[in-house]
Amino acid sequence: MTDFRDLMRIRRSVRDYEDRKVPVSLVRELIADACEAPSASNRQPWGFAVVAEKGMMGRLSDESKKNLLNDMKTLKSPTLRLYRPVLKDENFNVYYNAPCLVFITGPKGLHSAVKDCSLAASYFMLSAADRGLGTCWVDLGSAVQDPEILAELHIPEDHRIVAAIVVGYPRVIPERPPRNEPRILAIIE
């Protein structure tokens, strides 16, 4: 149990994990804590799909890489293009070989879904850090579109993946990356 102000600084995006399973019971606790997040009109529109099986995580990584490389052909996003070399690397697993992956999904038509699910993701990641687990929100790992794979994950057709978060026991906890001075645009008092 960690004081919040310490926890904010302890939580880091972890990209190097021990080869050690996270008990599903523990992942369920993180999900329960994620559901403590506020949501617009207390709608709690989130769903969770847990993947802790290496074969499936490999398929999901390949599927996401394939779709992102396809997107690059049409989208002119310079940030996405930066990732081209790693996405073309067959040995690169977007989930950093973590032992577990949790998708947070939200309804496609709901205007607040990305905000709601991001708040849940925040609670999920802080709760994990509080329990000695590492996480990383891997945006490159959420481009899963294959209907067969989505069906295997029981993600309903009217939901989409908002967050892909890997979970595991950190091998290395990185230093806190530098923060800019807050950009305070105006103070009107």
Place this chain on the structure above:
Amino acid sequence: MTDFRDLMRIRRSVRDYEDRKVPVSLVRELIADACEAPSASNRQPWGFAVVAEKGMMGRLSDESKKNLLNDMKTLKSPTLRLYRPVLKDENFNVYYNAPCLVFITGPKGLHSAVKDCSLAASYFMLSAADRGLGTCWVDLGSAVQDPEILAELHIPEDHRIVAAIVVGYPRVIPERPPRNEPRILAIIE
């Protein structure tokens, strides 16, 4: 200083505030904590505009209500329509007469901006609860479009308001609204 697991349950969406100013120095501390949130590629794309002046908050409330009522004419959102009666009420202040309002803004063209700013909002609200302050993310209060008002807030043209969060000393802290059982779609292990 509060343990995170307690803090999750202490933080509530507060809609009834004491008539007491929040020191700007304290709001700056909340903003500094918000900037501890993770962001895609550590881009920290957020900006903050603080309004602690009743007249300006009234103008912002009226502006947001006007735009939402206009949106209703074209958008067929049933959730938005629910708010029609309160939005038409001249005496209704969308910011619940809180003493302070903070806009979190993000770049219009950045695909991760809503996620990044929502994570910052989460840290902001938890940090406030940790300091005995109440907050509420007021989505009805973020529909500010008037270029003159946006200029007064120094919100750059390439930024948009992602979150409008009111801050103050709670008069009443509501009960924790019920949470549904987590919707776990699949566990693959």
